[in-house]
Each structure stands twice: as C-alpha cells, then as structure tokens.
Amino acid sequence: MTDDILERRYRALLRSYPAGYRDERADELLEILLADSGRRWPEPRQALALVRGGLRVRAGSASPRPGLVLLWQGLQLAAVAVLALGVLVGIDDLVEAFQFGGLDAPLLVLQDLGPNVFFNAAALAALFLGRQRLAVGFAVAAIVVQTAISQYLFANGMPQWWAPVLALPLLIIGLRRPARVAPLERGNTALVTVGVLALHLIPVGEFWRVDPVVRITALVVTVAAVAVFLWFATADQRLLIAAAPTFLLDPLHRAMTGSLDALQTWPSVAAGVALVAFAVLLASRRRARA
Amino acid sequence: MRSTSRVSLREPSYFVLAALLDGRLHGYAVVKRVEELSGGQVKLAAGSLYSVVDRLLGEGYIAADGEEIVNGRARRYYRLTDEGHTVLAAEADRLAQAARVVHERLSPGDGRRSNWRASPA
Numbered sequence: 513m514t515d516d517i518l519e520r521r522y523r524a525l526l527r528s529y530p531a532g533y534r535d536e537r538a539d540e541l542l543e544i545l546l547a548d549s550g551r552r553w554p555e556p557r558q559a560l561a562l563v564r565g566g567l568r569v570r571a572g573s574a575s576p577r578p579g580l581v582l583l584w585q586g587l588q589l590a591a592v593a594v595l596a597l598g599v600l601v602g603i604d605d606l607v608e609a610f611q612f613g614g615l616d617a618p619l620l621v622l623q624d625l626g627p628n629v630f631f632n633a634a635a636l637a638a639l640f641l642g643r644q645r646l647a648v649g650f651a652v653a654a655i656v657v658q659t660a661i662s663q664y665l666f667a668n669g670m671p672q673w674w675a676p677v678l679a680l681p682l683l684i685i686g687l688r689r690p691a692r693v694a695p696l697e698r699g700n701t702a703l704v705t706v707g708v709l710a711l712h713l714i715p716v717g718e719f720w721r722v723d724p725v726v727r728i729t730a731l732v733v734t735v736a737a738v739a740v741f742l743w744f745a746t747a748d749q750r751l752l753i754a755a756a757p758t759f760l761l762d763p764l765h766r767a768m769t770g771s772l773d774a775l776q777t778w779p780s781v782a783a784g785v786a787l788v789a790f791a792v793l794l795a796s797r798r799r800a801r802a
Numbered sequence: 803m804r805s806t807s808r809v810s811l812r813e814p815s816y817f818v819l820a821a822l823l824d825g826r827l828h829g830y831a832v833v834k835r836v837e838e839l840s841g842g843q844v845k846l847a848a849g850s851l852y853s854v855v856d857r858l859l860g861e862g863y864i865a866a867d868g869e870e871i872v873n874g875r876a877r878r879y880y881r882l883t884d885e886g887h888t889v890l891a892a893e894a895d896r897l898a899q900a901a902r903v904v905h906e907r908l909s910p911g912d913g914r915r916s917n918w919r920a921s922p923a
C-alpha cells in the first residue's frame with residue numbers, strides 16, 4: 513500500500529519528462545526509485561534529480577540532434593515569450609487607458625491599442641496550436657495594421673509594438689523544422705512562457721525606493737526568483753534563449769523615443785546578452801564532456 | 803559520436819562506464835555498482851543516472867543489450883561498447899598520469915603523502 517502511494521507520487525514527478533521518454537524509461541526509473549523504499553514520500557534528492565532530468569530531456573539531451581533541438585525549440589519559445597509579453601503589456605496599457613479617462617473616447621483607445629493586442633494574441637494562439645504559417649501571417653498583420661492604424665503605438669515605439677517585430681524573424685526561422693527535432697509541446701510551452709513572464713514581474717524598480725525594508729525585500733525576492741529561474745535554466749537551456757529577446761522590448765522602446773537612460777536601459781540589454789551567452793556556454797560545456 | 807582522442811569524462815560517466823567493465827548491467831545494478839566502486843562518493847539518483855546513460859548512449863560508449871520483464875516492469879540492460887572501453891581506458895590513463903605528477907613530488911617522509919598505493923582499487 514505504501515509502495516503504491518509512493519509509486520503514484522513518483523509517477524507524478526515523472527511527468528517532468530516528455531510522454532515518449534516516459535513510455536520508454538518509466539519502468540527502469542521506477543525500479544530504482546522504489547528499490548529501497550518503505551517510505552510514503554519521494555526522497556527530495558530523487559525528486560530534484562527527476563525534475564532536472566526531465567528538463568534536460570526536454571532540452572534535447574536524449575535527442576539524436578541535441579544542439580538543433582536546443583536552438584530550434586529555444587527560438588520558437590522565444591517567439592512565444594516575446595508575443596506573450598507583448599500581449600501582457602498591451603492588455604495592461606488597455607486597462608490603464610480605460611481607467612484614466614479612456615471611457616470618454618473608447619473607440620480611440622481601441623484604435624490605438626486594440627489591433628496590437630488582437631493580432632499579437634492571434635499569433636500567439638496560432639503558435640500554441642502549432643499553426644506556424646498562420647502565426648507568421650498574424651505577426652505580419654500585427655506589424656502592418658498597428659503601424660497603419662495605431663499611431664500612438666508606432667510613434668512612441670511602445671514595447672508591445674516591438675513584440676511582433678522581434679517575433680517575426682523567429683517565426684520565419686521556425687517555418688522549417690529540422691528533421692528529428694520534435695515540435696513544441698503545448699503544456700511545456702505554457703510553463704516556459706509563464707516562467708519567462710515571471711522574470712518580468714521581479715520588482716527591480718523597488719531598488720530605488722528610499723525605505724530600506726522595501727529595498728531589502730526587493731533584493732531578497734530578486735535573488736530568490738533569479739536563483740529559481742537559473743536552477744531550471746541550467747537544466748533546460750531553452751529557457752535562457754526564450755527569455756533573452758523579451759529583455760529587448762523596453763530598450764528598443766527607449767531607443768526609438770530617444771530616452772536612452774543608461775541606468776534603466778543597459779541592465780535589460782546586459783541581461784538579454786548574458787542569457788544567450790550563458791546558454792551557449794552551458795551547451796558547449798555539455799558537448800565538451802561526456 | 804565524436805573522436806575518442808580528446809574526450810574527457812565527468813565523474814558519474816567515468817564510474818558508470820567502469821561499472822560496466824565486468825559485463826552488462828541494468829539501471830539499478832549500475833547505481834549500486836557505481837556506489838561500491840567509488841567508495842560511496844558517487845550516489846546516482848535515478849534522474850541523474852539516466853541523464854548519464856542517455857549521454858553515453860548518444861556518444862556510442864554504451865549500448866542497450868537486452869530487456870526482460872521483472873515484477874511487471876521492463877528492465878533494460880546496458881553494456882560497454884568497444885569505443886566506450888577505449889575512452890574509459892584513456893581517461894583512466896589520464897587520471898593516473900595526473901596523480902603520478904603529484905605523488906612523484908611528495909617525498910617519502912612527507913606527512914602529507916597520501917596512502918594511495920596502499921589503498922585497494
């Protein structure tokens with residue numbers, strides 16, 4: 513009975529692996545996990561190793577072409593993440609516009625912000641559904657329509673205006689999936705996207721507050737969030753590639769409006785570059801040693 | 803698969819290959835053998851073992867060698883390939899050479915001298 517409960521719990525942890533890999537290896541893994549059992553809960557050491565193992569497999573470690581899996585899936589996840597962030601920023605601006613007087617001229621607000629949110633969300637949905645060509649079409653439509661109609665977004669080079677601009681080349685690259693590279697899994701794509709978006713919710717702005725308690729809290733939250741992200745990302749380097757372009761939206765907006773403040777711009781650019789460099793370093797180290 | 807001349811092995815990979823020197827083993831037996839050979843220094847968790855196994859399979863250093871059903875579960879065996887044998891021997895030589903560099907410089911009366919020659923393998 514105890515073993516049944518333990519097995520069920522280990523099987524839940526095994527879901528960190530892709531379904532195909534589980535079909536092939538679950539029995540072998542369970543034999544080891546349940547060998548010296550007699551406990552009700554998974555060993556923390558085993559549980560952490562399973563999660564990291566699953567992430568590694570998802571990043572292509574068991575694939576015949578691990579480098580291509582990392583690159584192709586990483587770029588597609590980057591397109592998803594950058595579109596998702598664009599939608600998030602767009603919705604936030606839309607809500608804010610209605611909160612602060614937009615109800616007086618709702619059509620104007622919708623004209624300024626609506627096409628961007630609609631087409632970015634459509635491209636995002638198409639990508640989730642595996643409709644790559646449709647996603648490219650919606651991204652092109654997002655760029656053309658928002659530029660033609662939403663003068664506010666275009667003139668100010670708003671971050672959400674840049675989202676489809678950054679995503680489009682990634683989507684075009686994704687049109688040709690290399691042989692023996694699996695397409696993105698929806699559930700995993702959603703988790704990666706949430707992880708990348710969570711990075712942008714880190715309260716970095718609070719560092720500049722006068723209150724030391726707020727500053728210390730912001731520091732602790734930031735360090736903890738970055739540590740958690742890196743724990744996952746060192747096992748699944750696709751996360752690093754996926755997150756990198758999302759850090760370019762704000763600097764591009766500042767560059768277009770001529771408000772390049774070094775203190776606010778360069779940390780974002782540096783974070784994006786560091787993520788890509790870290791991904792390359794980890795991937796080459798993985799290749800260098802068996 | 804890559805050239806075996808410049809390959810270096812991580813410690814878990816080294817011990818997994820060493821565990822297979824005596825013949826084919828299944829996953830759980832590999833874990834136990836690795837722990838034994840490393841004097842308890844390397845305790846592979848299941849997830850870590852199969853990360854190593856996948857890497858070694860990909861490099862062609864080990865190969866799957868039969869399967870049987872035990873207690874209703876599929877149990878797969880792994881064996882060392884010729885290439886794995888060559889890489890393991892090369893790594894063992896490299897480690898021995900690296901150890902020799904230190905041991906030759908430690909004087910016989912030096913209290914810091916290790917007892918590596920006296921230790922069983």
